[in-house]
Amino acid sequence: xxxxxxxxxxxxxxAAIARELSRYKLRILLLEKEAEPAFGVSKSNxxxxxxxxxxxxxxxxxxxxxxxxxxxxxxxxxxLGLNFVxxxxxxxIFDLADLPELEKIREEGEExxxxxxELKDRAWLNANEPNLGPEVKAALLVPSxxxxxxxxxxxxxxxxxxxxxAELKTSRKVSAIRPLEGGxxxxxxxxxxxxxxxxxxxxxxxxxxxxxxxxxxxxKITPRKGEEYLLDxxxxxxxxxxxxxxxxxxxxxxxxxxxxxxxxxxxxTAHDTPDKEDLSTxxxxxxxxxxxxxxxxxxxxxxxxxxxxxxxRPVSGKDFIIRHEDSVxxxxxxxxxxxxxxxxxxxxxxxxxxxxxxxxxxLEPKEEFHRLRPRPVHLFQVPLDxxxxxxxxxxxxxDIVCRCELVSAQEIREALxxxxxxxxxxxxxxxxxxxxxxxGFCTTRIMxxxxxxxxxxxxxxxxxxxxxxxxxxxxx
Amino acid sequence: xxxxLAARAAGVEDVLLLERDQHLGGILNQCIHPGFxxxxxKEELTGPEYADRFVKQVEEDGxxxxxxxxxxxxxxKDKELSYLRPGALEEVKARSIILATGCRERTREMxxxxxxxxxxxYPAGLAQxxxxxxxxxxxxxxxxxxxxxxxxxxxxxxxxxxxxxxxVIEIQKTSRGLVRNVVQCLEDFGIPxxxxxxxxxxxxxxxxxxxxxxxxxxxxKDIPGTGFEIAxxxxxxxxxxxxxxxxxxxxGAEIDRKTNTPVAPEVNLTSVPGVFACGNACKVYDLVDxxxxxxxxxxxxxxxxxxxxK
Numbered sequence: 129x130x131x132x133x134x135x136x137x138x139x140x141x142x143a144a145i146a147r148e149l150s151r152y153k154l155r156i157l158l159l160e161k162e163a164e165p166a167f168g169v170s171k172s173n174x175x176x177x178x179x180x181x182x183x184x185x186x187x188x189x190x191x192x193x194x195x196x197x198x199x200x201x202x203x204x205x206x207x208l209g210l211n212f213v214x215x216x217x218x219x220x221i222f223d224l225a226d227l228p229e230l231e232k233i234r235e236e237g238e239e240x241x242x243x244x245x246e247l248k249d250r251a252w253l254n255a256n257e258p259n260l261g262p263e264v265k266a267a268l269l270v271p272s273x274x275x276x277x278x279x280x281x282x283x284x285x286x287x288x289x290x291x292x293x294a295e296l297k298t299s300r301k302v303s304a305i306r307p308l309e310g311g312x313x314x315x316x317x318x319x320x321x322x323x324x325x326x327x328x329x330x331x332x333x334x335x336x337x338x339x340x341x342x343x344x345x346x347x348k349i350t351p352r353k354g355e356e357y358l359l360d361x362x363x364x365x366x367x368x369x370x371x372x373x374x375x376x377x378x379x380x381x382x383x384x385x386x387x388x389x390x391x392x393x394x395x396x397t398a399h400d401t402p403d404k405e406d407l408s409t410x411x412x413x414x415x416x417x418x419x420x421x422x423x424x425x426x427x428x429x430x431x432x433x434x435x436x437x438x439x440x441r442p443v444s445g446k447d448f449i450i451r452h453e454d455s456v457x458x459x460x461x462x463x464x465x466x467x468x469x470x471x472x473x474x475x476x477x478x479x480x481x482x483x484x485x486x487x488x489x490x491l492e493p494k495e496e497f498h499r500l501r502p503r504p505v506h507l508f509q510v511p512l513d514x515x516x517x518x519x520x521x522x523x524x525x526x527d528i529v530c531r532c533e534l535v536s537a538q539e540i541r542e543a544l545x546x547x548x549x550x551x552x553x554x555x556x557x558x559x560x561x562x563x564x565x566x567x568g569f570c571t572t573r574i575m576x577x578x579x580x581x582x583x584x585x586x587x588x589x590x591x592x593x594x595x596x597x598x599x600x601x602x603x604x
Numbered sequence: 605x606x607x608x609l610a611a612r613a614a615g616v617e618d619v620l621l622l623e624r625d626q627h628l629g630g631i632l633n634q635c636i637h638p639g640f641x642x643x644x645x646k647e648e649l650t651g652p653e654y655a656d657r658f659v660k661q662v663e664e665d666g667x668x669x670x671x672x673x674x675x676x677x678x679x680x681k682d683k684e685l686s687y688l689r690p691g692a693l694e695e696v697k698a699r700s701i702i703l704a705t706g707c708r709e710r711t712r713e714m715x716x717x718x719x720x721x722x723x724x725x726y727p728a729g730l731a732q733x734x735x736x737x738x739x740x741x742x743x744x745x746x747x748x749x750x751x752x753x754x755x756x757x758x759x760x761x762x763x764x765x766x767x768x769x770x771x772v773i774e775i776q777k778t779s780r781g782l783v784r785n786v787v788q789c790l791e792d793f794g795i796p797x798x799x800x801x802x803x804x805x806x807x808x809x810x811x812x813x814x815x816x817x818x819x820x821x822x823x824x825k826d827i828p829g830t831g832f833e834i835a836x837x838x839x840x841x842x843x844x845x846x847x848x849x850x851x852x853x854x855x856g857a858e859i860d861r862k863t864n865t866p867v868a869p870e871v872n873l874t875s876v877p878g879v880f881a882c883g884n885a886c887k888v889y890d891l892v893d894x895x896x897x898x899x900x901x902x903x904x905x906x907x908x909x910x911x912x913x914k
Contacts, residue, residue: 405809408720431861435713437721512678512686516693523691528675531624536688565708568727572738586740591723595810598723600837603739603765 131157134324138165142330143285148477150292161301163593166282172439173278178468181237193468195475208284209503217273217370244271261426279556335463344453351440354396355413358435382420394421441466530570532563605658610903629655643893679855700906707845719806728754728842743838751779755842760789872902
């Protein structure tokens with residue numbers, strides 16, 4: 129198949145680029161090596177829509193973050209039916225001697241165009257964040273920061289891109305890239321051969337290898353691991369904003385993060401690892417995260433933890449790498465997209481579209497671009513009267529599958545219709561299995577619905593793609 | 605069912621019995637092993653047989669309305685209950701409520717088991733449901749973390765299905781399960797029980813590949829140099845049960861944070877007058893016979909409460 133633009137990687141960066149380019153009369157192909165979009169770096173994102181602070185005004189990512197934040201608040205959340213909550217953030221200090229550090233963050237933020245930054249004293253904190261501990265002495269309030277579900281953001285971008293004509297192919301790991309005479313590339317992925325004029329590399333942790341495969345070994349990605357620990361929804365109101373300490377050289381520190389689904393999260397750690405597949409959590413990581421979070425909010429306890437995971441940030445130096453590789457004409461890298469990559473993605477997409485145009489791709493708008501994506505139904509987000517109306521429309525909304533998170537059989541079926549193919553894909557889209565019992569009660573029911581809807585045997589149901597089958601044999 | 609029947613026997617005219625599953629009987633339906641009813645019926649029954657004796661009585665009783673596939677979403681202190689079932693959101697106001705909501709299993713997440721998060725890690729009760737209710741075999745070589753009764757029962761169940769059960773790992777000095785289960789489910793099948801050991805790491809990207817096991821000292825700290833690996837594709841987690849009292853909490857009842865049980869001076873009571881919690885929702889029992897006994901008492905207590913309102 130032939131494309132004008134082939135994007136490798138259906139994480140938030142690739143998905144945002146696909147959606148942005150789907151405004152134009154172009155053939156767009158989005159390839160993903162995993163079984164579903166968002167299964168790489170994006171799935172373990174904290175879900176923070178950063179304001180743009182804690183970045184140098186000299187950085188590319190600082191400006192992209194501020195613009196991405198604006199796009200989310202003013203357009204994307206409403207257009208794509210996302211549950212974005214602008215809860216704001218606080219950067220706290222434990223010693224008043226650090227006030228100049230906060231002042232510097234404020235000045236740099238303002239230079240980047242972040243609005244509404246204010247220093248707050250202990251009296252204000254007592255009134256507005258009563259669970260912060262006595263060690264916290266003052267804070268910088270950043271009102272434009274917010275939270276979102278990172279994977280549902282990716283799914284929304286992909287669904288809307290596909291609605292506008294882009295094509296998504298999953299389980300397609302790129303194995304070879306050959307330049308074509310007269311420009312463009314031949315890309316081999318998952319046994320299929322694709323031809324494209326332009327190649328956009330949004331391959332996350334593997335962006336360095338992909339760029340090298342295309343002939344531009346110009347950078348290296350080092351994974352930086354972050355362990356995150358989710359707390360019970362009962363602790364939802366432990367803080368009212370996202371709480372940050374002062375940033376270190378390598379990370380924004382251990383945070384207390386509100387999430388759009390209610391469970392607060394603590395973390396992440398930040399440790400470089402040579403292994404791009406190392407998603408383990410550790411006793412040491414837990415101790416580090418608990419100590420960091422409890423310094424800010426001492427009432428957090430180990431028994432509040434209901435889930436944990438780790439993610440890898442694709443780090444290459446201090447800034448994002450977003451550029452045309454002049455040594456390989458037609459190759460655009462969008463790499464090293466670590467924090468604040470989720471926030472920046474829509475702005476990165478606009479930037480990549482600009483680079484493509486600069487290098488000869490015509491961007492002619494479609495007559496009709498479907499800007500809006502209907503918001504999926506989530507019973508846990510709607511009042512009972514709305515639930516009653518939904519059941520009136522479809523009885524299966526009254527058929528509850530996941531008791532901890534209140535997810536109906538109809539929501540599971542809709543998730544499968546929208547592209548979920550795995551148990552994790554169902555979980556990320558619906559929250560079924562994401563609650564207190566971790567699927568103890570609902571896993572078999574979901575597997576049966578998957579069998580019915582997708583028509584495959586139970587031994588083919590996977591957690592996250594081939595190799596992660598749940599059932600080895602059926603009883604004779 | 606025991607509470608509903610006892611409430612009827614004590615003179616309550618109108619009982620609504622809500623069940624989220626498509627059958628009455630709850631977890632008993634997946635407990636196909638014997639050992640139930642020795643005290644209550646003076647004979648040994650399997651879980652489904654035990655449940656069935658009550659199902660028959662409930663079905664014969666004209667004063668108990670059963671609503672299956674019904675999921676309670678809201679309960680107020682005034683005993684207004686909302687529940688969903690396929691096709692409807694129902695709202696009822698009761699004069700008394702008995703919660704017999706049972707337990708959920710403690711999970712891998714709650715004991716902060718380190719390592720990766722591949723397929724092949726199951727709460728023991730889920731594995732039991734897969735094997736006994738669906739006929740699905742979750743793996744071929746298993747390690748069981750924790751020696752709770754469900755884990756012990758599942759060790760035997762999997763061994764009978766030809767799955768190699770390589771070890772049961774228990775961090776405490778003694779098994780948490782009944783002695784008879786240690787003997788009949790492990791010793792009789794030659795399955796090793798490692799006491800004072802813990803799984804310190806789970807390996808595997810897509811599916812479990814192996815676990816690292818280490819011996820711990822009196823303070824549950826790892827003893828250096830004692831670590832060893834066990835290759836397996838399955839890890840069952842059997843580390844205890846947590847009473848399900850989220851509905852009760854919604855109704856404003858006081859809940860003990862440590863045990864997740866109602867704070868009350870005696871069994872079955874809650875801090876909300878007329879709202880009772882019985883069976884494993886009230887406290888974690890080791891035998892169903894005692895659940896039946898105390899749940900019957902709850903039905904009687906509810907009847908007495910209704911009497912006091914007149």
